[in-house]
Amino acid sequence: MAKLGIHDLAVRYGKLTAISDLSFTVAEGERLFISGPNGAGKSSLLGAISGAVRAAHGRIEMDGDILSGLGPERIARRGLSMVPEGRRIFGGLTVRENLMVGTGIRRDRAAVADDLETAFTAFPILRDRANAPAGALSGGQQQMLAIARALMTNPKVMLVDEPSLGLAPKVVDEVYDRLCSLQALRGLTLVIVEQSSTRAARVGGRMILMRGGRIVADGDAAGFAAADLLSEAYFGDPA
Amino acid sequence: MITQHRIRRRMAATTPVLLALLLLAFVALTLAFGDRAAGRMASETLIRVTLVVGFWIFAGNSGVISFGHAAFACVGAYVSAWTTLNPAMKATLLPGLPPALAEAHWHVLPAALTAGLVAAALALGTGAAILRLSGIAASIATFAFLAMVNTIWANWTPVTGGTSSVVGLARYVTPWVALGWAVAAILAASLYAASASGLALRATREDEVAASASGIDQYRHRLLAYTLSAFFCGVGGALAGHFIGVINPDGFYLSLTFLMLAMLVVGGIGSLSGAVVGVLAVSLAVEALVRLEKGFTLGATTFALPPGSQEIIIALAMILVLVFRPAGLMAGREIMLPARWVTGRGTSQN
Numbered sequence: 090m091a092k093l094g095i096h097d098l099a100v101r102y103g104k105l106t107a108i109s110d111l112s113f114t115v116a117e118g119e120r121l122f123i124s125g126p127n128g129a130g131k132s133s134l135l136g137a138i139s140g141a142v143r144a145a146h147g148r149i150e151m152d153g154d155i156l157s158g159l160g161p162e163r164i165a166r167r168g169l170s171m172v173p174e175g176r177r178i179f180g181g182l183t184v185r186e187n188l189m190v191g192t193g194i195r196r197d198r199a200a201v202a203d204d205l206e207t208a209f210t211a212f213p214i215l216r217d218r219a220n221a222p223a224g225a226l227s228g229g230q231q232q233m234l235a236i237a238r239a240l241m242t243n244p245k246v247m248l249v250d251e252p253s254l255g256l257a258p259k260v261v262d263e264v265y266d267r268l269c270s271l272q273a274l275r276g277l278t279l280v281i282v283e284q285s286s287t288r289a290a291r292v293g294g295r296m297i298l299m300r301g302g303r304i305v306a307d308g309d310a311a312g313f314a315a316a317d318l319l320s321e322a323y324f325g326d327p328a
Numbered sequence: 329m330i331t332q333h334r335i336r337r338r339m340a341a342t343t344p345v346l347l348a349l350l351l352l353a354f355v356a357l358t359l360a361f362g363d364r365a366a367g368r369m370a371s372e373t374l375i376r377v378t379l380v381v382g383f384w385i386f387a388g389n390s391g392v393i394s395f396g397h398a399a400f401a402c403v404g405a406y407v408s409a410w411t412t413l414n415p416a417m418k419a420t421l422l423p424g425l426p427p428a429l430a431e432a433h434w435h436v437l438p439a440a441l442t443a444g445l446v447a448a449a450l451a452l453g454t455g456a457a458i459l460r461l462s463g464i465a466a467s468i469a470t471f472a473f474l475a476m477v478n479t480i481w482a483n484w485t486p487v488t489g490g491t492s493s494v495v496g497l498a499r500y501v502t503p504w505v506a507l508g509w510a511v512a513a514i515l516a517a518s519l520y521a522a523s524a525s526g527l528a529l530r531a532t533r534e535d536e537v538a539a540s541a542s543g544i545d546q547y548r549h550r551l552l553a554y555t556l557s558a559f560f561c562g563v564g565g566a567l568a569g570h571f572i573g574v575i576n577p578d579g580f581y582l583s584l585t586f587l588m589l590a591m592l593v594v595g596g597i598g599s600l601s602g603a604v605v606g607v608l609a610v611s612l613a614v615e616a617l618v619r620l621e622k623g624f625t626l627g628a629t630t631f632a633l634p635p636g637s638q639e640i641i642i643a644l645a646m647i648l649v650l651v652f653r654p655a656g657l658m659a660g661r662e663i664m665l666p667a668r669w670v671t672g673r674g675t676s677q678n
Contacts, residue, residue, distance in 0.1 A: 165543030179534035194543035
């Protein structure tokens with residue numbers, strides 16, 4: 090059974106249609122990139138899955154349970170965590186407090202300490218800066234913190250919106266390195282919005298290409314770089 | 329080895345203790361060296377600490393400015409009056425009281441606790457509606473709530489006495505009684521701030537979207553803080569009533585709202601220490617200005633500030649703080665012992 094299922098999803102903002110008739114499934118442990126030009130509906134899609142944006146139509150399921158209609162905090166409790174675009178860390182709180190925020194919903198207190206240790210091991214810089222205000226971290230460090238914070242809710246599925254936004258290529262390498270090793274360690278299912286298809290191809294995984302609120306291609310990320318699909322999606326006539 | 333984290337926690341635990349000691353020193357010094365008026369100022373200041381620290385539990389952690397907390401003080405003051413006043417007096421002053429209240433003649437301590445509980449219950453009920461709104465809309469709704477409470481209290485004459493004052497409250501509030509409640513409020517505030525709910529609420533203050541993505545139910549934590557916060561404002565109102573002995577609805581309206589806000593802004597809304605320091609700073613400044621308004625004699629001439637300059641100068645001070653030190657005197661920091669004091673002897677500090 091698919092870990093995550095999206096069926097006939099539509100998202101509208103007033104009269105503007107951001108997503109229509111979108112369907113796909115994600116297998117457990119899979120790494121799925123969502124790519125496409127600005128306005129393709131990538132962030133709306135993640136918003137709809139995480140509950141931040143209300144779907145106009147359609148059904149979203151995780152492990153066969155219906156998520157659509159629940160608020161973001163209830164979806165997070167079900168084990169689906171979101172790393173929002175622009176990181177949105179809690180700047181006035183310390184790094185450690187940022188990490189502890191996500192654990193408020195958990196009952197397994199002992200495991201929280203282990204997870205904090207895991208996060209600090211994966212991102213040693215966070216351990217060094219544990220008592221510093223999170224707003225004082227660099228962009229790359231804030232991205233690491235946002236990922237670590239999402240992990241602290243003990244998710245099964247993690248959505249990451251544009252992790253490379255505004256970061257130097259070398260830092261992006263590091264972010265993806267950590268993300269992939271954490272995925273392997275925790276058996277996570279990852280859905281990542283990534284503008285750069287070459288980046289997605291280099292990291293590896295499946296890729297869905299969106300345009301105008303629809304899926305225009307779905308396949309192995311490495312195959313996309315070679316094909317003309319990308320330029321078609323970015324520059325071709327609207328479907 | 330003591331970890332950095334343990335050191336931080338120990339340091340944070342010293343904050344309420346140091347704040348309590350600061351207030352204790354304030355009372356002791358005022359009583360030892362001040363006149364009678366200074367003693368009254370000390371009581372008044374500590375009552376305000378209870379009110380403003382109560383206010384901070386909600387406003388400081390949630391980042392939502394409430395204009396409604398003076399209403400909780402109003403309700404608290406009247407609940408304590410209803411339950412403690414001499415029944416014979418209530419029969420003439422407040423003929424509309426239900427029999428249970430009309431005959432009540434309680435001790436002041438259970439009355440103060442009840443005042444807090446009734447204010448908290450009112451907060452739970454009204455907050456359930458108000459706190460679903462986002463930031464600025466919630467603030468405006470609290471203001472509407474304040475206006476409603478004031479109007480009801482001013483017009484429900486058989487029960488509240490209307491705009492005429494209720495007199496004869498037992499004047500039991502000494503600086504020491506007020507100190508006890510102020511310290512209780514500080515302890516509750518620092519326990520709440522250190523709790524999981526306090527952290528969750530501060531996260532929503534920083535970023536609502538990211539907080540809900542972290543599984544935080546903003547509304548629930550806001551409501552909890554609002555209720556706890558109202559408890560101490562209710563108690564503070566009861567203390568204020570029993571300090572002067574006379575209450576009327578306008579004593580708990582716009583000027584109190586402004587004063588509480590000014591104190592929080594001057595001290596800094598970002599920390600508990602800011603709330604306490606703000607009350608002390610503003611109260612001492614007000615006291616100094618009141619004395620200047622009365623005039624002082626220097627040689628053959630008497631100098632006096634024109635009446636009313638006190639309010640203007642406090643408002644100016646608030647504006648100056650907002651301009652030059654927008655985060656307040658404490659700028660979000662807490663008063664705490666330095667790391668080397670809490671690690672103990674012979675412990676390395678790595």
